[in-house]
Amino acid sequence: MADRKEKTFRFVIVGGGIAGVTCVEQLSSQIPSADLALITAGPHIKAVTNYKQVSKTLEEFDVEEQPSSVLEEKFPNLTVIHSAVKSLDTQSHSLETTDGRVFGYEKLCICGGGRPKLLTQDNPYVLGIRDTDSAQEFQKRLSKAKRIIVVGNGGIALELVYEVDGCEVIWAVKDKAIGNTFFDAGAAQFLIPSLEADKPERAALCKRTRYTTEEPAPGGSQTFTADRNARRQGTGPTEAGSALGPDWHEGIVLRGAEQGTRRVSLEYQCEVEQIFTSEELLKSPQQTLRPENGSWPVYVQLTNGKTFGCDFVVSATGVVPNTEPFLHGNNFALADDGGLQVDDHMMTSEPDVYAAGDVCTACWEHSPMWQQMRLWTQARQMGWYTGRCMAAHVLSEPIELDFCFELFSHITKFFNYKVVLLGKFNGQGLGLDYELLIRCTKGQEYVKVVLSGGRMVGAVLIGDTDLEETFENLILNQMDLTRYGEELLNPNIDIEDYFD
Ligand SMILES: Cc1cc2nc3c(=O)[nH]c(=O)nc-3n(C[C@H](O)[C@H](O)[C@H](O)COP(=O)(O)OP(=O)(O)OC[C@H]3O[C@@H](n4cnc5c(N)ncnc54)[C@H](O)[C@@H]3O)c2cc1C
Ligand SMILES: NC(=O)c1ccc[n+]([C@@H]2O[C@H](COP(=O)([O-])OP(=O)(O)OC[C@H]3O[C@@H](n4cnc5c(N)ncnc54)[C@H](O)[C@@H]3O)[C@@H](O)[C@H]2O)c1
Known part of the structure; x- marks a missing residue:
């Protein structure tokens, strides 16, 4: 690969997400004369706008998709290459893109992000949501759907079940309470009434110093509906609340094929046992798999023994780091979650290769109050800090772990x-x-x-x-x-x- 190099850049950043773009911005502002390339698979880049430091460590900002020309106009020494990296040779310091071009680097930062960790890879009825395209595909399929099943209990599931209208949602969670990546059962109980929109309640103050919550029985279910007049079904406590959409799909209408009310049925403490098409289900000899009335394109059998038909399944079950193109022939240390291990200078185990954002796993000794979560905030902080580290290393300046990693x-x-x-x-x-x-x-x-x-x-x-x-x-x-x-x-x- 080495002798086919089209050009060698001082810095190459792979990935036009928040981590990659912030790294480019930081490097360009610290060393404006440096020859720098951003190689990214998509036509757009993600930019941080309206950044606001709320307090010492808390920050708020918007994320905007922009044409890459915006970045090139801002930084004259930047070349944006729209292609995906196919392979990397860390020995010869070169990478090859899918259109057959080879570029050299002195220092490389991998910001390839992650992709949805789907329940199953090759089932057309199982969707993941990651980028604009997958969100649009979801919206399109939803517009014809009467019932969907959402599997997962993190950020995406929380946003979807709240936002989807005009379609029955069956929400299957592994845990005893909703939102386990972000809260405990007490917070879940506070939030649950919001699944029943349009039911204002007078606030009543209660102060508790002991942590006690009512939990649904194992395998238990609850149903929440936004219909004012609808009666609650299922077991467990339900209360009233209100509604609004999360930022990532502002401007996208998430409405199913039915008019009117939202209805969310929760299936607790269960996972997906099997997914069947209607043909497979009808051929199945097992009585437990017989569908309820009506014919659905796909059926999901849960580990609590229940089987539900639906139009499609949303797998909101986390992300896996996008490391594949970079691994072959190299010697990267990988963390248990599949991320590229990075030290406190965001360096991977390969010389002159850094990584930031969802693709990496922070393997330095963490401050007692910090943990990694794959979030925009951390992608921005890591991209920014990596840019500073790369600049410090070429300028032979010392650099210490940034304060933002002190407190999550x-x-x-x-x-x-x-x-x-x-x-x-x-x-x-x-x-x-x-x-x-x-x-x-x-x-x-x-x-x-x-x-x-x-x-x-x-x-x-x-x-x-x-x-x-x-x-x-x-x-x-x-x-x-x-x-x-x-x-x-x-x-x-x-x-x-x-x-x-
Ligand atoms: C639906 C959804 C909602 C979310 N909501 C929130 C939220 O409200 N708050 C929050 O903090 N976080 C949220 N997140 C998480 C957040 O989006 C990610 O943590 C963050 O975007 C990661 O940034 P990144 O730059 O590491 O990766 P990405 O944004 O995934 O960017 C990766 C980039 O690398 C490029 N790429 C990948 N492979 C290659 C290759 N081989 N060659 C060249 N380019 C490549 C891609 O095209 C892309 O440009 C959400 C995530 C999703 C999916
Ligand atoms: N507002 C926010 O901060 C926000 C919103 C949306 C997404 N995000 C981020 O985007 C990324 C993707 O979101 P996500 O919701 O897919 O991931 P997540 O990591 O937030 O949640 C994944 C959930 O899936 C569950 N799970 C994993 N495997 C499962 C299986 N086989 N069966 C059933 N459940 C399973 C986990 O227990 C967890 O509850 C995450 O990094 C998340 O932090 C953040």
Whole structure:
């Protein structure tokens, strides 16, 4: 490959997502004269706009798809190459694209992102959602659908079940409560009433210091409908709430073939056992697999023994890092989740190769309050820091791990509530060695604080609590809070004054 090099760049970045684009921006601003190439498979790049630093570690921004010419106009030394990388030879420092061109690099950053980890790879009735195209395909199929099954319990599932209208949604989750990647069962209970839109309730304050929640029985189910007049079905607690859409599909109408109400049925603590087409199902000798009335194109048998027919299945079951084109013939260390291992300078195990965003796994010794999650925020932070590391290395300057990796922080929206997650928000890695303080005002806010040894180590803030900055400080300064006890969450005390 080495002798076929069309050109050698000082820096090559692969991937036009948030991580790659932020890395390009950072490198270009630090070394404006450097010859730099961005190789990306898609026609567009993803840009961060309206960036706002909310507090020391919390940030908010929009993500916009833009033509790559915007980036080239801004940075004259940048060449954007629209092609996918087919292979990499780290020894000769060169990569080949699918259109047969070979480029050399002095330093390379891989920002290839991830792809949906689908329940099954080759079933036309199983969809994943990742990019604009897959979101549009989902929208198209949904417009003709009467019933879909959503499998998974993370970010995408939470957004979809809330957003889809005019189509029955059966939501199969592995866990005892919804949204397990982001919350605990208490927060899930706070959010569940929102699945029944248009039912305003007067807020009633309740302060709890002990963590107790009602959970559905194993294999239990609950049904929620946005229809004001509809009766609740199934088992378990249900309450009322309200509705709105998440940012990624703003502007896309997510409506099924039916008019009117949204209806979500939850199947707890179950996974997908098998997926059948209607023909396969009719041939099946097993009585348990007989469909209910009506004929659906596809049937899903769950591990709780139930079988549901539907128009298609959404597999919202996480992502796998896009590493394949880079591995063959090289010696990359991979993490258990399949990501390229990176150290505290975002360097992979191969010389002069860095990685950032969803494709990599942070393998340095983490700060006690930080963990990796595959999110826009972290893709931006990693891309930015990697750009700084690459520049520092060529300029022989020292560089230390950035402050943004001190504390995990994420702002998002679920079920139309602002959600802020800080530190070890679910007591991750703390075993049983922590205590929770919870304040919950139905329909308004849910505040959970995780304390370990009397010090705050994490928090979940749902609603407009205005507590994020104070709690961020308390986590960062590790003040002993033992003497404040439950007063810490007393809504009648202005907590900011308290700590002045
Ligand atoms: C539906 C959905 C909603 C989400 N919502 C949120 C949210 O609300 N908040 C949040 O924080 N996070 C959210 N995320 C997660 C977030 O989008 C990702 O963590 C983030 O985009 C990762 O950025 P990245 O740059 O690492 O990868 P990507 O954005 O996936 O970019 C990868 C880039 O690499 C290119 N590429 C891949 N392979 C090659 C190759 N071989 N050669 C050349 N180019 C290649 C691709 O074309 C793409 O441009 C959401 C994800 C999804 C799917
Ligand atoms: N608002 C947000 O912050 C937001 C919104 C959407 C997506 N995202 C991000 O986008 C990426 C993709 O989202 P996602 O929801 O697919 O991933 P996710 O990692 O958030 O959630 C995956 C879920 O699927 C479940 N799961 C995994 N394998 C399963 C199986 N075989 N059967 C049943 N359940 C299974 C997991 O338990 C988990 O609940 C993630 O990195 C996520 O963090 C973030």
